[in-house]
Amino acid sequence: MSTAEFEEVAMMESDLISARKQAPSELRAENVSVWFGKRKVLENVNIDFPKNTVTALIGPSGCGKSTFIRTLNRLHELIPSAALAGSVLYEGKDIYSSDVDPVHIRLQIGMVFQKPNPFPSMTIRGNVLSGLKLSGMKRDNHDDIVEHTLTAAGLWTEVKERLNHAAGDLSGGQQQRLVIARALAVQPSVLLMDEPCSALDPASTLKIEETIRQLSKEVTIVIVTHNMQQAVRVADNTAFFLAQEGEPGHIVEQGLTTDIFGQPQDQRTLDYVNGRFG
Amino acid sequence: MSTITYQAPLDPEGMVQTPQRPWRHKPRSFTMAVALAVVIPAVISAALFFFSPIPGAIVLTVIYFPLQLVASGIAAWATRGVRGIADSIIIVNAIGSTVFSVVVLLSLLGSLVVRGLRALSPHFIYQNSVFINPSTPLEYGGIGHALVGTILIVAIASLIAVPIGIATAVYITEVRGKAVPYVRFFVQAMSGVPSVVAGLFILTIAVSTGWFSQNALAGGLAYAILMLPTVARTAEEVLKLIPDELRTGALALGSTRARTVMRVVLPAAKTGIITAILLGIARVIGETAPLLLAAGNNDGTVINPFGQAIASIPVYIFNNVAVPYPDAVARAWGAALALMILIAVLFTLARVLGRGRVGRAK
Numbered sequence: 001m002s003t004a005e006f007e008e009v010a011m012m013e014s015d016l017i018s019a020r021k022q023a024p025s026e027l028r029a030e031n032v033s034v035w036f037g038k039r040k041v042l043e044n045v046n047i048d049f050p051k052n053t054v055t056a057l058i059g060p061s062g063c064g065k066s067t068f069i070r071t072l073n074r075l076h077e078l079i080p081s082a083a084l085a086g087s088v089l090y091e092g093k094d095i096y097s098s099d100v101d102p103v104h105i106r107l108q109i110g111m112v113f114q115k116p117n118p119f120p121s122m123t124i125r126g127n128v129l130s131g132l133k134l135s136g137m138k139r140d141n142h143d144d145i146v147e148h149t150l151t152a153a154g155l156w157t158e159v160k161e162r163l164n165h166a167a168g169d170l171s172g173g174q175q176q177r178l179v180i181a182r183a184l185a186v187q188p189s190v191l192l193m194d195e196p197c198s199a200l201d202p203a204s205t206l207k208i209e210e211t212i213r214q215l216s217k218e219v220t221i222v223i224v225t226h227n228m229q230q231a232v233r234v235a236d237n238t239a240f241f242l243a244q245e246g247e248p249g250h251i252v253e254q255g256l257t258t259d260i261f262g263q264p265q266d267q268r269t270l271d272y273v274n275g276r277f278g
Numbered sequence: 279m280s281t282i283t284y285q286a287p288l289d290p291e292g293m294v295q296t297p298q299r300p301w302r303h304k305p306r307s308f309t310m311a312v313a314l315a316v317v318i319p320a321v322i323s324a325a326l327f328f329f330s331p332i333p334g335a336i337v338l339t340v341i342y343f344p345l346q347l348v349a350s351g352i353a354a355w356a357t358r359g360v361r362g363i364a365d366s367i368i369i370v371n372a373i374g375s376t377v378f379s380v381v382v383l384l385s386l387l388g389s390l391v392v393r394g395l396r397a398l399s400p401h402f403i404y405q406n407s408v409f410i411n412p413s414t415p416l417e418y419g420g421i422g423h424a425l426v427g428t429i430l431i432v433a434i435a436s437l438i439a440v441p442i443g444i445a446t447a448v449y450i451t452e453v454r455g456k457a458v459p460y461v462r463f464f465v466q467a468m469s470g471v472p473s474v475v476a477g478l479f480i481l482t483i484a485v486s487t488g489w490f491s492q493n494a495l496a497g498g499l500a501y502a503i504l505m506l507p508t509v510a511r512t513a514e515e516v517l518k519l520i521p522d523e524l525r526t527g528a529l530a531l532g533s534t535r536a537r538t539v540m541r542v543v544l545p546a547a548k549t550g551i552i553t554a555i556l557l558g559i560a561r562v563i564g565e566t567a568p569l570l571l572a573a574g575n576n577d578g579t580v581i582n583p584f585g586q587a588i589a590s591i592p593v594y595i596f597n598n599v600a601v602p603y604p605d606a607v608a609r610a611w612g613a614a615l616a617l618m619i620l621i622a623v624l625f626t627l628a629r630v631l632g633r634g635r636v637g638r639a640k
Binding site: 073075078080103104106107108110111113115117119120121122130131133134135136179182183186 | 454521523524525526527528529530531532533534537538541542545546548
C-alpha cells in the first residue's frame with residue numbers, strides 16, 4: 001500500500017469513527033498552565049481525550065507538547081522547579097487532588113518516551129514484565145503477556161529466540177518497541193507517547209503506527225509527534241500547540257485530524273501543517 | 279534473472295587486493311630521526327651512569343629526561359617543522375609519566391615479593407604466633423591469627439559501612455531531600471578524619487568507658503568510620519551516572535520510589551556499587567593506627583568478635599618490622615605480601631560475583 005493510499009484509508013477510517021469523538025471523555029485537561037520556576041511555559045490548555053481515540057499533539061519544538069503530556073500522568077512534578085495550575089480529570093476525578101496517589105495514576109496512564117529506556121540490568125523478557133514487578137501486580141500467564149505485548153509492539157518475531165538476552169543488545173529501534181511492549185504489559189487504559197518514533201526507521205515506524213491503530217480499540221492514546229503524516233495516519237483528533245517568541249505555549253487549534261489538516265481555521269495552523277514554518 | 283557472483287576487485291596490475299595500512303608507512307628520514315632521538319639520550323645517560331660518580335636517580339631526572347625532551351624536539355622539528363615540537367613534548371611527557379608510574383608500582387610489588395617470599399610458606403598462613411618471639415626461626419609461627427582478625431574486622435566494618443554508605447548515596451541522588459547539602463558536607467568532612475582519630479574516638483567512647491573491651495567489634499567500628507565516606511561518595515558518583523530516563527521510565531510504569539531504587543537504579547549501578555565497596559575496603563584494610571587503639575593485639579587466634587583483643591595484619595607488621603631480628607622483619611614482609619594477595623583475591627572474587635546474570639550475548 002502506498003503512503004497516499006494509506007492516508008486515504010486513514011481519512012476514511014477517521015470519518016467513520018468521528019462519531020466516537022462524542023464518546024464520554026476519559027481524560028481531560030482544564031485550564032492547565034505550567035511553570036518551570038518563574039517561567040510560564042504553558043497557558044490555559046483545555047483539551048479532551050475521548051475514550052478509545054488517538055489524539056496527536058503537534059507543534060514546533062519548544063512549544064510545550066512534551067511538558068503538557070507529562071502533566072497528564074504526574075511525571076511533571078518530578079522536576080524540582082515545576083509548578084502547575086488548573087486540573088487534569090481522569091474518569092471525572094482530578095488526578096492532582098490531594099487524596100490521589102500518583103503511583104496509582106501512572107499505573108493506569110502509561111507512557112512511552114522519546115528515547116528508548118529499557119532497564120539495562122534486565123533481560124528482554126524481564127523488561128516486558130518489569131511493569132508488573134515494579135507495580136506489584138500479580139499475573140500468572142507471564143508467557144502469554146510477553147508474547148502478546150511483544151507481538152503488539154511488532155517485535156515478537158525478532159526476539160522470540162532470545163528472550164533471555166540482555167535488553168541492551170537490541171538496536172535502538174528494537175529497544176523502543178520493547179519499551180512500548182513494556183508499557184502495554186501493565187494494561188494501561190491511557191497510553192501517552194512522547195515522539196515514540198523519532199528514533200525509528202520507517203519500517204519500525206509503520207509497525208508502531210499499526211500497533212497504535214490496533215490499540216486504540218481498547219486504549220486511549222495521546223501521541224506527541226513532529227511527523228505530520230504520522231498524525232494524519234494515526235490520529236482521530238489533533239491539537240496544534242504553538243509558543244510565540246517569549247510567550248508560554250498554548251493550543252492554537254484543535255479538532256478532528258481531517259479538519260486540522262483539511263480546512264484549518266487559523267492561518268498559523270495552515271502554515272504549520274503545510275510545512276511553511278516550524 | 280541472472281545471478282551475479284561476487285568477484286574480488288582487482289587492482290591495476292591484476293592482482294587480488296590484500297589488506298594494507300598505508301597510514302603506517304613513514305619516510306625513512308622519519309624512522310631515522312626517531313631512532314636517533316631514542317638512542318642518543320639513552321647512550322649519553324648510560325655512559326654517565328656507568329662511568330661517572332653521579333647517582334642514577336640524578337642521571338635519570340636531571341640528565342636523561344631533559345635530554346630526551348630536547349632530542350625528541352629536535353627530531354620532530356627536523357621531520358615535521360615547528361608544529362611538531364609541541365607534539366613531541368606532550369608525547370614524551372605522556373610516555374615518560376606512564377613508564378615512571380608503572381616502574382614505581384612494579385618496584386613496590388617487586389620489593390614486597392623479594393622480601394616477603396622468604397617468610398611465606400603454608401604454615402606461615404595458617405599457624406598463629408603463640409610462643410613465638412622475634413628471635414624464633416621462620417620454621418615456626420605464622421599469621422593465621424592476624425589474617426582471621428583482619429578478615430573479621432573488615433567484614434564487620436563492611437557490614438556497618440556498606441549499607442549506611444549506599445543509603446547515604448541513595449538519599450543524596452534518589453531521595454534528593456532538603457538536607458542533601460548538609461549530608462554532602464558531613465560526608466566530605468568525614469573523609470578527612472585521620473585514621474588515628476577514628477581509633478581514638480572508638481577507644482574513648484567504647485573501650486575506655488568500659489562499654490566493651492578492645493576487640494574485633496571495636497576495630498570494625500573504627501574501620502567503618504573510615505570506610506563510610508569512601509563508600510558513600512563513590513556510590514553517589516556512580517548513581518549520578520544512571521540516566522534519569524530509567525527512573526522516569528520506572529515511575530511511569532506505576533513503580534514506587536523505593537521499588538525504582540531497589541529494582542532499577544541499584545541493579546543498573548551494580549558494577550559501580552561493587553567498585554565503591556572495594557574502594558572502601560581498600561581504604562581501610564592496611565590502616566594500622568585505629569586497630570592499635572581499638573582492637574589491640576593477640577598472639578593467639580580469636581574468632582569471637584565480641585571477645586578479647588584481636589590480632590590483625592597491619593598491627594602484626596607494625597610489631598615485627600621494627601625489631602632487630604632478621605626473621606621477625608622477614609615475617610613482617612611476608613605478612614605484607616600476604617595482605618596484598620588477600621586484597622587481590624578479594625577484588626577478583628568481587629569482580630567475578632559482580633558480573634551478574636544479564637550478560638552480553640554470546
